[in-house]
Amino acid sequence: MSGTGPALIICTCGGALAGRLVFDRLAATPGFGPVMVTQDFCMPEGWRRAAVWCRQAGADVLVVAACGTPAATEALGRVATAAGLDAHRATVVDVREACAWVHPEPRWATAKGVRLIAAAAAGLTEAVRTPPPAEIIPSGRVLVVGPSRAGLAAAGRLRELGCQVVVLDPSRSDSSRASPAGDPTSPDSVPIPGRLLEVTGQAGDFTARVETAEGILDLRVGAVIVAVEPPAHVPPPDTSSLLTLLAMERWIATAGTTPSLHGKTVAFLLEDCPWPSATESALSLALSLVRQGGRSLIYYRDLGVAGRGLEERFREARHAGVTFIRMESDPPRIGERDGRWVVEVDVPGLGLFAETADVLVRGDAARPPDLGDLAEALRVDLRPDGRGPGERMPLEPVFTERPGVFWIGPSRSPCTVDQAIRHGEAAAMAALAAAAPGRRAVSVQAIVDTGRCALCLTCLRVCPHRAVTIGDGPAIEVLPAACQGCGVCAAACPAGAIQMVEAPGRRLLAELDALLSGPALDGDPIIMFACANSAVPAARTLGRLRHAYADRILLVSVPCLGRIEPEHCLRPLAAGARRVLLCGCYDRSCQHLVGPRRARMAAERAAVVAGALGLDGGAIQTASVAPVDWHRLAALLDAVAAVAEEGGAGDRAARGEAAGERAAEGSAAGERTVKVGTGKVAA
Amino acid sequence: MIIAERKPLEAIAGMMAPYRKVLVVGCGTCTSICFAGGAREVAMLGSLVRLARQSQGTPVEIAEVTVHRQCDAEYLLPLAPQVEAAEAVFSMACGCGVQLLAETFPARRVFPALDTKFMGVTVAPGWWAERCRGCGECVLDRTGGICPITRCSKGLLNGPCGGYRNGKCEVDPSIDCGWLLIFERLKALGELEALRAINGPKDWSVSAAGRPRSVVREDVRTYTEEATA
Amino acid sequence: MLTCTALVVGSGVAGLTAAQALAARGLSVMVVEQGSVVGGHAAGYACKAGADCVLCGVCLAAQGIRSLRAAPGPVVRVDTSVVALEGSPGRFTARLVQRARGIDVARCTACGLCVRVCPVGAISPLPWAEEPRACVLDFDACLRASGNPCALCREACPFGAVRLEPGTREDTVTAAVVVVATGFTPFPASAKSRFGYGRLPGVITTMDLEQGLRQQGTAYLEHQAPAGRRLAFVHCVGSRDVAAGRGWCSQVCCPTALRLARRLAGDVPDLEATLFFMDLQRCAPGIARLFRVLPPEIHLVRGLPAEVRAGTGGLVVTYEDLATATRCQGEFDVIVLAVGMDGPPSVGGLPEGTGGFLTDLPRGVVAAGACGGPVSIAEAAAEGLRAAGAALKTLEELACPVPGRH
Numbered sequence A: 001m002s003g004t005g006p007a008l009i010i011c012t013c014g015g016a017l018a019g020r021l022v023f024d025r026l027a028a029t030p031g032f033g034p035v036m037v038t039q040d041f042c043m044p045e046g047w048r049r050a051a052v053w054c055r056q057a058g059a060d061v062l063v064v065a066a067c068g069t070p071a072a073t074e075a076l077g078r079v080a081t082a083a084g085l086d087a088h089r090a091t092v093v094d095v096r097e098a099c100a101w102v103h104p105e106p107r108w109a110t111a112k113g114v115r116l117i118a119a120a121a122a123g124l125t126e127a128v129r130t131p132p133p134a135e136i137i138p139s140g141r142v143l144v145v146g147p148s149r150a151g152l153a154a155a156g157r158l159r160e161l162g163c164q165v166v167v168l169d170p171s172r173s174d175s176s177r178a179s180p181a182g183d184p185t186s187p188d189s190v191p192i193p194g195r196l197l198e199v200t201g202q203a204g205d206f207t208a209r210v211e212t213a214e215g216i217l218d219l220r221v222g223a224v225i226v227a228v229e230p231p232a233h234v235p236p237p238d239t240s241s242l243l244t245l246l247a248m249e250r251w252i253a254t255a256g257t258t259p260s261l262h263g264k265t266v267a268f269l270l271e272d273c274p275w276p277s278a279t280e281s282a283l284s285l286a287l288s289l290v291r292q293g294g295r296s297l298i299y300y301r302d303l304g305v306a307g308r309g310l311e312e313r314f315r316e317a318r319h320a321g322v323t324f325i326r327m328e329s330d331p332p333r334i335g336e337r338d339g340r341w342v343v344e345v346d347v348p349g350l351g352l353f354a355e356t357a358d359v360l361v362r363g364d365a366a367r368p369p370d371l372g373d374l375a376e377a378l379r380v381d382l383r384p385d386g387r388g389p390g391e392r393m394p395l396e397p398v399f400t401e402r403p404g405v406f407w408i409g410p411s412r413s414p415c416t417v418d419q420a421i422r423h424g425e426a427a428a429m430a431a432l433a434a435a436a437p438g439r440r441a442v443s444v445q446a447i448v449d450t451g452r453c454a455l456c457l458t459c460l461r462v463c464p465h466r467a468v469t470i471g472d473g474p475a476i477e478v479l480p481a482a483c484q485g486c487g488v489c490a491a492a493c494p495a496g497a498i499q500m501v502e503a504p505g506r507r508l509l510a511e512l513d514a515l516l517s518g519p520a521l522d523g524d525p526i527i528m529f530a531c532a533n534s535a536v537p538a539a540r541t542l543g544r545l546r547h548a549y550a551d552r553i554l555l556v557s558v559p560c561l562g563r564i565e566p567e568h569c570l571r572p573l574a575a576g577a578r579r580v581l582l583c584g585c586y587d588r589s590c591q592h593l594v595g596p597r598r599a600r601m602a603a604e605r606a607a608v609v610a611g612a613l614g615l616d617g618g619a620i621q622t623a624s625v626a627p628v629d630w631h632r633l634a635a636l637l638d639a640v641a642a643v644a645e646e647g648g649a650g651d652r653a654a655r656g657e658a659a660g661e662r663a664a665e666g667s668a669a670g671e672r673t674v675k676v677g678t679g680k681v682a683a
Numbered sequence B: 001m002i003i004a005e006r007k008p009l010e011a012i013a014g015m016m017a018p019y020r021k022v023l024v025v026g027c028g029t030c031t032s033i034c035f036a037g038g039a040r041e042v043a044m045l046g047s048l049v050r051l052a053r054q055s056q057g058t059p060v061e062i063a064e065v066t067v068h069r070q071c072d073a074e075y076l077l078p079l080a081p082q083v084e085a086a087e088a089v090f091s092m093a094c095g096c097g098v099q100l101l102a103e104t105f106p107a108r109r110v111f112p113a114l115d116t117k118f119m120g121v122t123v124a125p126g127w128w129a130e131r132c133r134g135c136g137e138c139v140l141d142r143t144g145g146i147c148p149i150t151r152c153s154k155g156l157l158n159g160p161c162g163g164y165r166n167g168k169c170e171v172d173p174s175i176d177c178g179w180l181l182i183f184e185r186l187k188a189l190g191e192l193e194a195l196r197a198i199n200g201p202k203d204w205s206v207s208a209a210g211r212p213r214s215v216v217r218e219d220v221r222t223y224t225e226e227a228t229a
Numbered sequence C: 001m002l003t004c005t006a007l008v009v010g011s012g013v014a015g016l017t018a019a020q021a022l023a024a025r026g027l028s029v030m031v032v033e034q035g036s037v038v039g040g041h042a043a044g045y046a047c048k049a050g051a052d053c054v055l056c057g058v059c060l061a062a063q064g065i066r067s068l069r070a071a072p073g074p075v076v077r078v079d080t081s082v083v084a085l086e087g088s089p090g091r092f093t094a095r096l097v098q099r100a101r102g103i104d105v106a107r108c109t110a111c112g113l114c115v116r117v118c119p120v121g122a123i124s125p126l127p128w129a130e131e132p133r134a135c136v137l138d139f140d141a142c143l144r145a146s147g148n149p150c151a152l153c154r155e156a157c158p159f160g161a162v163r164l165e166p167g168t169r170e171d172t173v174t175a176a177v178v179v180v181a182t183g184f185t186p187f188p189a190s191a192k193s194r195f196g197y198g199r200l201p202g203v204i205t206t207m208d209l210e211q212g213l214r215q216q217g218t219a220y221l222e223h224q225a226p227a228g229r230r231l232a233f234v235h236c237v238g239s240r241d242v243a244a245g246r247g248w249c250s251q252v253c254c255p256t257a258l259r260l261a262r263r264l265a266g267d268v269p270d271l272e273a274t275l276f277f278m279d280l281q282r283c284a285p286g287i288a289r290l291f292r293v294l295p296p297e298i299h300l301v302r303g304l305p306a307e308v309r310a311g312t313g314g315l316v317v318t319y320e321d322l323a324t325a326t327r328c329q330g331e332f333d334v335i336v337l338a339v340g341m342d343g344p345p346s347v348g349g350l351p352e353g354t355g356g357f358l359t360d361l362p363r364g365v366v367a368a369g370a371c372g373g374p375v376s377i378a379e380a381a382a383e384g385l386r387a388a389g390a391a392l393k394t395l396e397e398l399a400c401p402v403p404g405r406h
Ligand SMILES: Cc1cc2nc3c(=O)[nH]c(=O)nc-3n(C[C@H](O)[C@H](O)[C@H](O)COP(=O)(O)OP(=O)(O)OC[C@H]3O[C@@H](n4cnc5c(N)ncnc54)[C@H](O)[C@@H]3O)c2cc1C
Pocket: C009, C010, C011, C012, C013, C014, C015, C032, C033, C034, C035, C039, C040, C041, C042, C045, C056, C057, C058, C080, C081, C082, C083, C181, C182, C183, C184, C186, C206, C207, C210, C252, C256, C339, C340, C341, C344, C345, C346, C347, C368, C369, C370, C371, C375, C376, C377, C378, C380
């Protein structure tokens, strides 16, 4: 760094911030070299002027006190490029929405602004040098597991887009027949019977180990699409058994028109089956039976028609003579008389209602095949019901936690034919983005210090995106195309060996230290760690709405709450902060899947340590908010400020005790094992 | 790896009480991996003690450093200036590290900040379990790869005692009977016959109970007799 | 005359996803949006999380809007409608009509100085819009509409962003392929006059509730019925209803009604909500579980109300309880009509099928999202991806050079 110290640009937003912030005081923030006050930083003329000034000032660290709008961030990028600054050594501090507009008293708003500016500077000075982007050379090939409708739709679309596709058929993997078209790499090969054993590497550059009749094969692929189907059923020997919808479908498909069903009555039991896919197949079977002169009865409680064209088909079936019988609470009673089934239900208003049928078809949402091995091969977690990857908002309906791996079709959730095809085509496009040939530069976000890494594998185990791998080198390796920059690994690494480019560990602590000193606020500070995906946008909305909250609430943006370590919670308390708030997504809406949970773990651990030190462990609090829900955030901030106001010694002691109790529970260990729980620290 | 656990804060604070300038030395290998004495833990201990002493009005100056491995003097020697500057040194390594530090810097008081527990494996992140007692003469070839000395509370060599209940150990019903584990493993391997062989009395003189042990490998040794004399 | 490789009509979830996917493949993409904010309907909805997220997808839509500026991204034009589309693959021409916004989006910083000086409050800073962050001037409310020479806002704006010329501007854009993502139109609830929407105070729609909750929080409910704690949700208003000319299931109403009811029951003390439904559609992610473990404040009644009228103690709902086959009445303070989705606003030159949803589009024009039939937010995003793939395929067939491929 040149001797001048970091440069500071203050934007007055065309004078709109005058009277709300005291610019002289902002400009006097300690530690800075040259200072420029401008009024139009985000305008083309403004950022050009700023770039020229930056070059002349010769500083290589730049803080811009402006607003949190995307325009300001874009302008910063332009200034950095034009002035030849490392983009990671320049930052915008939001003094508009976060101070000027939410704190009506200029003195406090300015005091907060000074702290925010100082913190940004401290963070930048600690920042690591940006490593050059990693280069990925995608394989241009996609592996589709499961030649189902969804899988074939995906494969078809990918081929149309010029991508090579290999389709694997795991349901036939144990058939001893050799594959008809042996070369899986030939572009138009038919599905190869085979089983996926393991997928290593990263999006664009995976190695898929596959077991086929010919032996074990390693395929280089850029993306993997899972589209397996429930296994095929053997056609039943006679009509007197209880069939599933799927079995019935397959049976009719193989037998063509089924003379044995001619004139027969078939009852479909859909009472526990609200899936549109079940309705779809029951409706088409019932219709075809009725058209062949048979009789179809459909028993249902909630008819699932939430699929394209299903309600229309339902009406068509009714007009064609399919009988629909709605039941309420009790399941139907099934008996037998003269070799035929008797189905008896209690229909509201009609009483008991009995029908006889020749064939019974049970509509269960087609059971998925056992997906355990496949999930393990892909390192993707299954849902508790054994279906595809988690019910997590950011993943629905085609993504998995692992970038470059997609999951579609009935093994994810029961879907209609139309949906299966649509999802297949959607997954194809998503896969293309990962696999399309052509070099791709990926910026590296988590950097492992090879000298410090103890190869303990903690990062490998906690990374929610499966971006960590054991390589050949002396340290663990982060795969840049898989890493999403959440910082969970950096927070968990016991050796402190991982640095995040955007918010390195040292930087976060340096920022905190700077934030916790500086001009007096309207009370003891309250630190709020805010997830950049949820709490930060919500807080910005508060700013735009001019919704005032306590001035002493200081917001620290983190890429994900999973980045927070116990140390981050303890520092502020030790430095006199009244409360520490960890505010991020909900468990099911977190982009990084584990953020809120890891934050709770960190908070709990910090609370126990704080308790042991006589600090107020209860002052550490976690909360969830959606980016669109500014009301919840406003209510939360008001409540936190109010509690901090009254937080006296008495309730502090009580909280300390509570933390101690938790500690005692945590330390009850059985075998001679050591569990790092919340308890250990205080025990 | 060697599993350790940090001593209670009060205990460490007690040992530190007489000093105003201390050095805390972490270990970047085993105790780092079990979250007891790596760089993170060193920083945490540092801040905790600083805070505690601050509030007692007896501030302490704490220097923090983490070396790659405390069981090799080469990693410790560069610490000389820092050790020199401190009144006392606190090691966050296993007992080996603590002792080697003390041997390397005989002029300084060296204290353990951890309790060294055992040699074990990671069961799940945050959970470690003991697997080997370093008995000096391994029997795993005869017991299906499960160590009776470690996994059986009584270290029996020829099958279980009479006290196991529902597959659990009578000494601590929360753990599995080691011999049952051995039996099932051998059964799965089709090697139950191996249990018929009687293991003779074990030579405990080569174990930790015998005497301080050392291992000398002629093929890798680089020192001369004279040099150590 | 403007030009781009791929034109995306509509900036809802489907349109934005398609545009981002196409731009990421290196194409020049233009998104045309007739509204003043980007994001379509979902950009105005509320989060419905209780203790945990209920997978409504609204925050995902917001996330998509925020990532819009990541390079390489599409060009977005707001306040502009596509009124007609013609041409053939490789050479489509769309006619654009741009409505004056009164504020130059590229220069406004949403500093609010103009908002402060306007004597009639004609300028709104649209505080909950993610993009663009710029004000909107309502020319009808502006004093100049009545001949007054006021230009206070223009004088106040430090950036010269105020444009006081009302009216519209026409333009055309040519494109090789077009993704139509014009979304849906909410069913006009007043068309079902027996439910009293627009006539009886306290009768609102789920759309009103979504937007009210987003903008005002639960205070919105207080405005509807100050002490009102008894809510009724009526499902299938404008869906599965041949008589009303809407013979399709709108797919999102059941989950939306349940999620809204849960959120309100969690946030407002003593609130009770009754859901009147025909069949519960439980296929959205996580919804089956939510219906299984209902909080005690939420009641399910199978049977759609016949009518709603004003009674002495509130709004009286007459319905047949199908579970017991009895005719019943209930009294409520607020009635929420779960309105369905109609087809999108018409665009000249595009064929429409049942209900105005787009079908049989010409080659080179791809429909994405709710304009092809009802979908949820997550499905709309998948639709956007699918449409982007289909558009790329057409380009491939045309042998247009597609960057990123050799
Ligand atoms: C009351 C209600 C509540 C809902 N709640 C949920 C929910 O909680 N969760 C969920 O998943 N789904 C919900 N949905 C469904 C959700 O709104 C849709 O899935 C989603 O908005 C569809 O996105 P889209 O992009 O297809 O269309 P839209 O969001 O409708 O976007 C279409 C865009 O195109 C623009 N446009 C139209 N015509 C033109 C033209 N000619 N020129 C230029 N621009 C044009 C429009 O202005 C609009 O911005 C709800 C629906 C309703 C009715």
